[in-house]
Structure formats: C-alpha cells, structure tokens
Amino acid sequence: MTLQATPGCPYRVDPTGAHIQSEASILRTFGPAARVMLPGDIPAWSVTDPSLIRRLLVNPDVSKDAAQHWAAYIAGQIPADWPQRIWVDVRNALTASGKEHRRLRRPLARAFSPRRVRSLVPRIEAITAQLLDGLEAVSGEVIDLRARFAWRLPLLVINELFQTPDHLHHDFRDTAGALFATDLSPAAALTAWERLYELIAALITHKAQHPADDLSSDLIAARDAGDLTDRELADSFVLIISAGHETTVNLLDHAVVNLTDHRDQLALVTGGQVSWDAVVEETLRHQAPVANLILRFAATDVVDEATGVRFAQGDAIVISYAAANRDPHVHGPDANAFDVQRPTSHDHLAFGFGPHLCVGAELARLEARIGLQRLFERFPDLHLAVDPDQLQPLPSYISNGHQRLPVRLGP
Template identity: 35%
Template sequence: MSESLSETPGLPLSRSCPFDPPDGYKRLREEEPVSRVRFADGNEGWLLTKFDDVRTFLLDTRFSSNRNRAARTRHTHEKPKLPAGAMVSMDPPEHTRYRRLLAGQFTVRRVRQLEPRIVEYVNGQLDEMEAAGPGVDLVETFALPVPSLVICDLLGVPTRDRHDFQKWAQTVLNVDLPLDEVHRAKEKLFDFITALVHEKAEHPQDDIISGLLHAPPEEQLTREEIIGISVLLLIAGHESTSNMLSIGAYALLRHPRELAKLKADPSLIDNAVEELLRYLSIVHLEFIRTATEEIEFAGHLIKPGETVKGSMVSANRDPDRYPEPDVLDLNRKDVHHLTFGHGIHQCIAQQLARVELRVSFSLLFSRFPTLRPAIAPEDVRFKDDSVAYGVKELPVAWDVRKP
C-alpha cells in the first residue's frame, strides 16, 4: 500500500480548452490515478481519475452517498440540511424504497409515449427562433425552454411558472454565489413546490406529483418527502439537459466535420448523443462518496470517514478505455460512459434525457442547416460556476431563405 507524501493539491479546475476536462486530470491519470486531494473546506480525501477505478468505486457499497458525511468540493461554508426525499444522498435500504417508487414514472414505455410531445415542444421553440430571426440566444430561446417544458409536463407544473423556477434552480446550483442569495432562491423554490403539492393533493391530475400523492397506502410518502423529491426532479430534469443541449450544439458547431457526418447520415444521432455525453461530461463535480470503513482500494488505504471523489470528466477521457479519448468522434464504437453514473444511483431519468437530446439535435440542425455561432470563440462564456457545466449564452445566426 502507498500514500502520497507530497503537498496535497486541490481539485483540478483550470481548463485550457473549454470542451476538455481541467488540465490536471491528464497528469493524474498517467502518474497518480488514485491520489490525495484537499477539498474546498480544507478536508483531505482521495481523487480517482481512471475509468475502471471510478466504475468500481460507484459499485462499492462501503462508500456512502450521504452528503452530510462528505467534504465540500467547492463551497467552504457549512453544509445545508438536505430536504426529506433527497434520494441522491441516501444509501440502501432507504434509497431503494424511493428508487422503486420513482422507477415506474420513468419507464421506457412512458418516455416513448412522451416523445411526440417532445417533438411538439422542440418544433415550437424552433418556430420561435425562426420568427425572431438570426442573432437569437440559443440558450434562452431553445436549450432552456425545451427541457423545462418537458419536466413541467411530467410533474404537472404550470408552464407559466417555468421562468421563475429556471432562475431559482440556476442560483441554487451556482457554487460561487453568496450563501444568502442561494438560500433565498432555495426558499422560493420550496415555497413554490409546497403550494403546488398541496394543490395537487386536493385536485390530482395525470402527473408524477399527483401519482406520488395518491399512491397505494403501502407506498405512501409524506408531503415533505414528495416536496423534496419534486424539487430534485424539477432541478435535475431541466438544468443538466439544458446545459447539455447548449454546449452540445456548440461543440458540434465547432467540429464541422463531425456535424457534417450527422447531417449526411441522420441515423447516426443515437451514437452522436452518447459520444457528446461522454466527450462533454457536463456534471463535472461528481461523484462524491464517504468511506464507511477501512478500505483497501487500488493499493491505497482509505480510512473511515474520508471523502472520495470519482471524477466523471476524467474517467470519460481515459485512454485505456477509449482510443483517442480527446477526439469528438460521432462514429466511435462502444461509447459506454459514466455520464449518467453507475450502480444504484444511476440517473433515473436518463432515457428521457436521451430522447430530448436526440429529438432536439436532430430537428435543430435539419431546420437550421446553416446554423453558426454569431460571436467569436473567445467571447463565449462558460459555466464554471455551476454544478452543471455549459455555456451561459450562445448567440447564433443562419442563412434566411428567401420567399
């Protein structure tokens, strides 16, 4: 067993290329794939950077997902109390109960039934883009509205309120804002969902919140649990997908040869989505776990209570797993990645996200074949300050067809 005796570094954060992971990960994968790291709150722990190590780690039940135990990766302030129903921070058997209740809401059959409505939402936003004309912000007019409309549909949230919860969610997920500003946004978001849950308790409809409220007695959750789950689904259901839509579109525009492949062969879209998910790995601060006992892992001794971060962005660029991992290749074979996680905490709505991305990219580039960025690469601002990496805005232009 070994342990690094050098001065403990912090997490790699600096990117020389906006589409690539922070630069330090490449060296760590090569020289010290299981390394000591100092987190933002001063606690020391471990960082995993190889694909196989991260995948093994995510399957190991000796590592707890309870975030109250873990060090802070970016914030230095005290951890906020997690709401009831925060299943992302639970371990079995508690997690198993929530997972089972929600799994039926995101079945392949239900997602397939929803696809025509997703097509309708995407075409509606593309109509608005076309009406507004070249120069629109792709984030504001397309990437944000589409997932928001879909999750509103599933949860039964009035679409008139989507701009409010988009703003609150972005604030809650911003890791660099003052704590009081984050708390105010979180309170507004919870107040909004609380009122919605109480309304659906009295007037149920065909949506996930109503389904949870009126579940069979043996599967009943408390109102507080349903509120917590609904907030989680609302944030996760639109924020990560909207960032993936915007930065995914930008990555394709900056790789014209790959985009040309997709335009020439639309059947490539499923593989293209998987490759973009691997290449961009937008949830760049995951995965965080805590050792519940002494664990020997890849020749290193991890002590009880120590925080371990498995780096998704690094694992998805591991050259031992992917030939030429830093190349965006829409024809890549076996694109299996860790973007949706692995094991019991694998993203429950991953099939929904895939359908949204497939429909959105397909229709966007077929409707606007001459789409291009309207600003220089150096003027594009990236979301380093958010849990989900992406672009803050993306003005785009296209050739207008003459009548």
Template identity: 35%
Template sequence: MESVTSTSAPPPVPYIADPYPALARIRANGPVSILHSDEGIPMWVIARYRNVRAALADPRFGQDARRAQTLADNRVAGVTLGGDVIHMLNSDPPDHTRLRHLVQGAFTARRVAAMRPLVERITTSLLDGVGGRQTVDLVQDFAFPLPMLVICELLGFPAEERDAYRSWSTAILTHNDDPAAFATALRDMTDYIEVQLRHRRARPGEDLLTELLAARDAGQLTDDEIVGMVFLLLIGGHETTVNLLGTATLALVRNPDQHRWLLANPHALSEAIDEFLRYESPVAMATLRFTTAPVTVDDVVIPAGELVLVSLGGANRDPDRFPDADRLILDRRDTGHLAFGHGLHRCLGAFLGKLEGEVALGALLGRYPGLTLAAEVRQLRWRDTIMLRGLESLPVSLHG
C-alpha cells in the same frame, strides 16, 4: 484544480472553462489524488475510468447527505455541502431503494418512448418561436425551455414559472459562490413546491405529483420526502439536457468535419448522442460520496470517513479507455461512457435525456444545418460549478 497537490481551492475560471488538462494531470498523478476546498477540507478525487466505474458501484462509498455534512463539520465548522434537501440521489439504501421504486416507472424506456410526440411538439414550437431571427441564444431560447417544459408537463407544474425554476436551480447548484442566495433559493423553491402540493391535493390530475401524493396517503412517503423528490426531479429533470444540447451544438460548430458527417448520416443521431455525452459529460462530477470503510483503489487506501469526488468527466476522457479521448468522434460506436453514472445511482432520467437530445438536436440541424457560432469561444460563459459541465449562453447564427 490546477494542481493535484494544491493545498487551496483551484482558480475557478480556468478550470471551469476547460477542466480536461487538470483532469489529465489528476489521472496521471495516480489512481487517487487529494485536493482541498477553499475551507481546507480534503477531497479525495478519482478520475480514471476503471476506478470511477468501480467506485460508482461500490457500496462502501456512501451518499447520505446528513452523514457527509457531519464529516465536513468535524473538519471545518460552517461549511455547507448543499445537502439541505434530502432525496434519493443523496440517500443510501434502504431509503434510496424505497424512494427510487416509487418513481422509476415513470422513466422506463416504454414510458419515455410514449413521450416522443410531446417532446417533438415542444421542440417544433420553440424552433417556430426563433424563426426569422438571425442570431439566438441557443441555451436560453431552446436548450433550457425544452426539458423544463417536458418536466413541467410530467409533474403538472405551471410552465410559465420556468424562469423561476432556472433561477433557483442555478443558485442551489452554485451554493459555494453565494451562501445567502443559496439559502433564499432553497427556501423559495421549497415553499413553492409545498404550494403546488396543496393545489394538487385539492385538484388531482394525471401527473406524477398526483401519484406521489397517493403514495404519501398510502404511507409510502413523508411530506418532506415528496418535497425532496419534486426538488430533485425539477432540477435534475432539466439540467442534464440543457447542458447536453448546449455543449453538443458547440462541439459541432468547433468540429466541422463531425458536423458534416452528422448531416450526412442523420440516422446515426441516437448513437452520436452517446459520443456527445462522453465528450462533454453534462454532470461532470458525481454526487459527493464518503467512505464508510477503508477502500483500496489500485494501490492507494482511502481511509474510512473521507469525502470523495468521483469525476465522470475525467473518466470519459481517459485515453486508457477511449482512444483519442479528447477528440469528438461521432461514429465511435462505443457506448461505455459514464455520463449517466453507473450502479445503484445511475441516472433515473437517462432514457428521457437521450430522447430529448435526439429529438431536439435532430430538429435543430434539420432546420438550420449551417448554423455557426456568433461569438468567440473564449467569450463563452460556463456554469460556475465543478459538478456540471454546461454553458450559461450560446449565441449562434442560425442561417450560417
């Protein structure tokens, strides 16, 4: 994405390391730009805040993965968009409405607030586990296991398998890099979920998996839809928080004035989480959409049947919406960010993600207020996907 007029895919490493200059050029280029994938498929990109927010709520932008794949197949044979498992995030109404209704009760503000003691226990245990070590990988030792242990508790999945979940998630989300690894991970994860379903059917518990099986027995879900639902919850239930904790910590050590401000104002942590989410949106690009009818974006018409990328990261750095958009300002007090999306597909786990971020970051800074980066910024590795904005690892010195 180095050029908004390029006819080939952008060099991945420069964009992955810092996408914001390219996104600024895309915004400046107009309300909509056209990029091309490696295979030559045109993608219409929307990156201005007001246009992104409107697109996220516009039903003319469909998300049905099967229809999107058909559109891609009609242009270039053999391209995989990664929608092999169908779930509510890549479905349209009425399927989306039915699927979301079945699980949304588990993620209400009240239900999530009741999970705070669990999140606090897991956070304390993880911090105890790194106590006494001078340097740790904050992603691998803290940011990843925390939300994964929470979602395992919610689903009733074995926590000791969390490294396998992470491996599958990485291969699936970076499917364009290694199609064979994607196919293997998809098969292994699907098989694993089916085994867990058989176990839970034999031994019901007080967990979401048991509730989904009850809905299936009541005729509200199919077996494939349960697999898709668990697939989405397992991946989506941890990726956002992993990225949030990693990028928030990095942002603090790179902005010592904001680090000092947060240490002096711990009561403002909940509001500060919103600024971290805006500054580095954990989901940088919304799920792939396509136009079901012609759509006019300002003065540009996107014809029907076009694939569309909606940039949450671009919208959240739009200076027309957020003054000094490229600066981290923890007392900004503007919660209008789109990090959790907007409209019909707004992130179901938004309350849980914010709770995990608040508890984890607060506990980390409470124990290690002087933590510093233990590597050069240019040496840090970022997740190799334009869909997510997250670090592969983050070495930090806990004692400053």
C-alpha cells in the same frame, strides 16, 4: 485564473468551473484518485479512473448518506452555511444508500418507466416544434440558443411530467439556474434554495388539489401511502427539477458547440452516415454534463485491490465524470477530441453506474435526439456567432455548460 502547473496534494478545485477539462486532465496525473480541497476548504478525494469509479459505485461500503458516514459532517466540522451543503443535506435518492436508496428511488423509477417516457415522444416533438417556430422570427439575429432552446426544452418537458401550472413555469425557470452555481456566497446560495422550496411547496399544494396522471401526483400518492415523508417528497422534487433539467441543457449546449465546430462531422450526421444516437453518446462522453458529482463516503476503510488506493472510514469522495470520460486508456490518445464515429463513445459514465444510475437517462437521451435533429433540420446553416474559445463556462465545478450560446441560425 492560473491552474496549478505542478500537481500537488491537496489540489484546490476551482469554484468558478473555468477550466473543468484542464483540471480533469491534471487530476488524472495523480493516479486513479487524488486528494482535493473543495471550495470552502472541504477535504475530499477526487476519483478519475473509470474502472475504479465503477467498483466504488457498486461497493456497499461506499455510502451516499452524510449523516451516517461522513466523519466531518457527523463531527459538526462542515459549516452550516457551506454553499454546497444542500447536496448532502437533502433526503432523496441522491443521498441515500442500500434499502433507503431503493425505497426512495422506487417511485422515481415508476415515474420514469419506459411506458411513460415513450408516451412523451409526441409532446417532446410538439414542444421542440413550438420552440423552433419561435426562433424563426429571429433567424437573422444573434441569439442565445442556450436560453432560447437548450434551456427551455427540458424545462418544458419537466413541466409536462409534473403538469406544472402555468403560473409557476417562469419562476421555476428563473430559480433553477442558481442551483448548480458553486461560486455563490453562502447568503446567495441559501436564498436560491429557499426560493426553490417555496415553489415546490406551491406545486405540491396545487397538485394535491388537482391530481392527474403525472409525476407530481405519483410522488404525492407515494407520500400519502406512507412511502415518502413530507421532506422526502419535497427533496425528490428537488432532485428531478435540478439534476433532470441541468443534464439535458448541458447536453444540448455542448452538442451544438461541437457539431458547429466540426462541420464535417455534422455533415456525416445530417447525411445519414452517422446516427443522432452517436452524437448524443459522444457528447455525453466528451463533455459530461455533470463534471463532478458530490459526495460519497467510505462507510468503512475501503481498499481497492486493483489500484491500491485506500479510502479511510469517513472520507468524502467526489466522482469526476469529466476526467473518467476522457481516460486515454479507454478512449485512446485522442480522447480529448470530439468524434461522432468513435467506437468507444458509449463507454462513458455520464449518467452514473450501478444502483445510482440516473433514472432519467433515457428521457434525456430522447430529448437530445429529437431536439438536435429537429434543430439542424430547421436551421442547417446554424453556426456560432463567436469563436468557441470565447464561450464562458458556467460558474460551477459540478455543472458543465456555458453561460450563453450566441449563434446565428442562418448563413
């Protein structure tokens, strides 16, 4: 695909996600926000300026609720089979605002409390060791590290949180992959989401019969106490399984690519001069795991005084984390470069900002720190088996990762 060489509005977003960072760079040339056309001919704004993003994310006049505030949705102009429609149809903390958002977020915040996250450290260590033990047997081969490690680690941690029964493990793994694909036909997208809801229903039924001290039981108890409806319960599972898993997979994926492509920086980390925390934060900045988050809506006419940008009531808004995290005004003229010693690495928006800050952010960071440190301790000679330019991106303008991560674990 050839990107638009000359910016023009509306910019058509590539549904295949083939050039996420190049698109982000082009969109920044429009100014703080640009008119775009999402796949399916859905008009929206793409906001790329990090300061404007922060202001919008705390503005009470910017809503997540399509049913109340997206003019085209309310008017019936969004096709029922639009493949990304599920992202606005679900009823969970991702699509609610104000009091509703606080109500739906509350049980999730309890579930991801600092105590529960800290209590997972031994299990994350054990899961990581188990996965690395499995890689020892194939250390002489070219393997797909995304499938064998980056994908499995967060999925097994989520299974630990949910106490997912063994017979559902593989089904969740096989289904989750299609949720972020934005190049699917309407029929394929519908099939993927229907299968996910079937699995969630089976998990809820099982956990209702076998309650325990886990996230599933906490959410079911919230439903039983009247804090969540049946639909909100199922959609809260959707949020954690999809967003919670995908973010960490892509974080691990890009960290491995960048560290193996910058051996001098890897040496700084393994030699103790730079922390694994710094690696995680710079990876989140350099390659936002969620490139574009859809959607927010202007509940009234919203005029940003600092930039002069005006969003009309009912306009749809995309937050471009990929563009914001490489803003040269924040990170300097080398913002496109990966640098674990960058002083502004922590100044990113990969997990959002304000009331919608990702509740699982610290768990994702914890998994990445443990997973990456143990991976490179066990396999210090790990290297890509192909040139980085040959890695194929995920077919998604939402999720930013690779389809496969071919590596050799030894020299």
